[in-house]
Amino acid sequence: MTKFDVQKVFEQFTDYLMPALTPYEATLYIFLLRNSFVKNGSCDIRIGKRTIGGNLGSSRSQSTAFSHVTELLKGLKEKGCIRIGDTNREGTLYSISLPEDIPLVKEKLVVTAEQKEEDFFNDPEKRKEIFDRDKWLCHYCGDKVTDKNATLDHLIPQCKGGGHNKNNLKTCCLVCNAIKSGKTYEEAAPFLLKSIRERKQQ
Ligand SMILES: [Zn+2]
Structure with a gap:
């Protein structure tokens, strides 16, 4: 008992x-x-x-x-x-x-525990782990990012239930993140591709 x-x-x-x-x-x-x-x-x-x-x-x-x-x-x-x-x-x-x-209650305890240990978004040390994993390259345009301009994108946006776990976070440059923000990849893809094309031409 x-x-x-x-x-x-x-x-x-x-x-x-x-x-x-x-x-x-x-x-x-x-x-x-x-x-x-x-x-x-x-x-x-x-x-x-x-x-x-x-x-x-x-x-x-x-x-x-x-x-x-x-x-x-x-x-x-x-x-x-x-x-x-x-x-x-x-x-x-x-x-x-x-x-x-x-x-x-058990189910909710498991979810809470997972969320607690899987927060790679708010912990600076863990953020760096993601940047290192992605070799400091933007997941979308492939540009090199630095600790000054690197951001983390939620692959499934937070507003659609995406969490702060490792698999849902991708290293992202500021420009791509501004376009991708709040959208799924499918929704953002046309805008991302257009922007990437324009940037390559400059
Ligand atoms: Zn980018």
């Missing part, structure tokens, strides 16, 4: 899990967490739906509260937040997953 780290759980809950839950689902998830991990360090809790309904402060009638709780539990199960076990006279057994063990 994963160690319960309050700060980490809280951050991952608010940043990644809460946006994927309805407000009532979020409230129920916190309630279950509060009565499992926080209370006794166990991921399991056995509890009746009426007790849950009562504790969530539902002002609805008893029967509506019951079906509402059933619906919320189903939602949490479908989103991978809980597993539902057997039912006996003391209630139903629920196994609560911590945010980092929930698939939809």
